Amino acid sequence: MGDSRTTQDCPEIWELDNGDIAVIGRDATGAYRDRLPPGVSIGSDERLVIISGRLLSAAKPDIRDA
Numbered sequence: 161m162g163d164s165r166t167t168q169d170c171p172e173i174w175e176l177d178n179g180d181i182a183v184i185g186r187d188a189t190g191a192y193r194d195r196l197p198p199g200v201s202i203g204s205d206e207r208l209v210i211i212s213g214r215l216l217s218a219a220k221p222d223i224r225d226a
Contacts, residue, residue, distance in 0.1 A: 173211065173219045181223065185209035 172184045189207045202208055 172215055183211055185211040
């Protein structure tokens with residue numbers, strides 16, 4: 161979709177062998193750390209990653225229902 165990069169050399173969202181979903185997005189941890197909703201926190205080994213709604217909508221047909 162090109163939402164997180166300027167080239168189309170690899171996917172931005174895909175399913176890992178174990179069924180988890182990997183996402184390449186924009187790291188917004190610093191920008192949002194102090195503005196998270198109540199009860200939401202970011203662990204020291206986590207990053208808040210933003211993906212576009214357009215990307216998620218495009219990937220929806222490839223994501224199995226839970």
